[in-house]
Amino acid sequence: MDENPYCLYPCEPNWVYTICNLVGISGIVLTDRLLGKTHGAQIRQRFESSLEREFSDPNGSIVPIRSELTGFTIPGLAGVLNDAVNSILCASFLPHIAHRNWAFTKKENIRYVDGKLQIVNLKGADKLDPGNYKAGEGCLRAIVAAAAAEFGDEVMTKDLLEQLDDEYHPIIKTPTGSLKNKGLSTIEQGTALRARLGGYQDWCKMIQKGPPxxxxxxxxxxxxxxxxxxxxxxxxxxxxxxxxxxxxxxxxxxxxxxxxxxxxxxxxxxxxxxxxxxxxxxxxxxxxxxxxxxxxxxxxx
The missing domain is CATH 2.60.40 (Immunoglobulin-like)
Structure with missing residues (x-):
């Protein structure tokens, strides 16, 4: 991050993924707290400036991917999936961006029609599970539910998890007696668990403060x-x-x-x-x- 002109760096040759960099910056915040370092503070201004100027659309959405060599991005790659994930991943380092992402996600992508929650205005990757590349909108319920839990929207969290469990990925019992969502990837099983266990700002507090x-x-x-x-x-x-x-x-x-x-x-x-x-x-x-x-x-x- 110090050496790259974008500050954000390619986690694959040539390709800069913002989500991966936001995971990394969360790790820097955590290790700074545990080890008494200030790496996050030292790069905060450059990181935020690059995220806003080079990796965000005019509407505030963070671009999921950009070529380090050409600056090219892949149009329409992801919408609400990307925004919901970023609203969590920005929370510990750039909370104002996190809250902004969650605010327009709720306004532009969440609808209640006849009392039933719907996720609308989907783009390409919104309709697949990034953990196993299987098509379907069930994974999106787990991701948005995790974001809703982090921002204290308890009713929305409950409604999304009910859809995940009852409509998209039914709960099954494994040979060990544990429960899981059938067909949901391992990484998104973890996301769903975060939604089930999490409360307002729990993820952010875990990184910034840790347990007593x-x-x-x-x-x-x-x-x-x-x-x-x-x-x-x-x-x-x-x-x-x-x-x-x-x-x-x-x-x-x-x-x-x-x-x-x-x-x-x-x-x-x-x-x-x-x-x-x-x-x-x-x-x-x-x-x-x-x-x-x-x-x-x-x-x-």
Whole structure:
């Protein structure tokens, strides 16, 4: 980014993809916070200027692709898909651009007709899943739902996910008992999950702020036999204990869990079991899991 005349750089030979660069800049914001660097601040003015002057249409939409050598773009490549993704990816670095993208996406592409949500004015790539290149408008529901969740449009998020699950990619159960949307690509399964879990500005806050400092002091669930155990929650509220929510991936049973970042020589309890942390701050426990199992690792003495 420092060296390229556009600041944005080609992630493939010759082709500058704005989405890829926005993913990269989000990573820079995150690593600046974690490592105490200022790389994002140093290039912010150049990056924003290039994004607005070289990679945006007069209507405010960000151009998805441009040739580094010729400046050529591919007309009509994507519309609402591109705008919705960019409204998320700009949020942590250029929030004013993010909000602008989401505002015109809602105004120009979302309609409620007789109470039913419709996505209109679609272009070429809006009608396929970029994760597997299969045709269809179901993937678009996952992408727009993720953006709606990030900007706090809860009703829209719910309506889009219902369409995804009921009309476009029905939910099926895998051999492990997990649920997925049939035919939806892996990357967009993740996008749909983000929409299901996310709330207002969650993505932005995760990058800019991260979890509270106390959670980083707490114990870590280091070992769990995946996929026999599925971890739905492992979170320290106080920096001392660890709240867990576990599911069995296949059959229920008794499973061994390993923890680290414990206090050497201290005794911990998990369910009915107790164990003492070794010199490396580790300890193991067995836990019975059959369906949703909520347990808490606590410091006894």
């Amino acid at each position: 400092e106390r959670t980083m002091r707490g114990p870590i669930l280091e070992e769990a036999p995946f996929p026999d155990i599925l971890v739905a929650k492992a979170y320290s509220q106080d920096g001392v204990s660890l709240d867990l929510v576990l599911y069995n991936g296949k059959a229920g049973g008794t499973f061994a869990l390993g923890f680290t970042k414990l206090h050497e020589g201290k005794t911990y309890a998990l369910g009915n079991e107790r164990a003492t942390a070794d010199a490396q701050g580790r300890a193991s426990f067995k836990v019975d899991v059959d369906g949703r199992t909520a347990v808490k690792l606590t410091l006894v003495r």
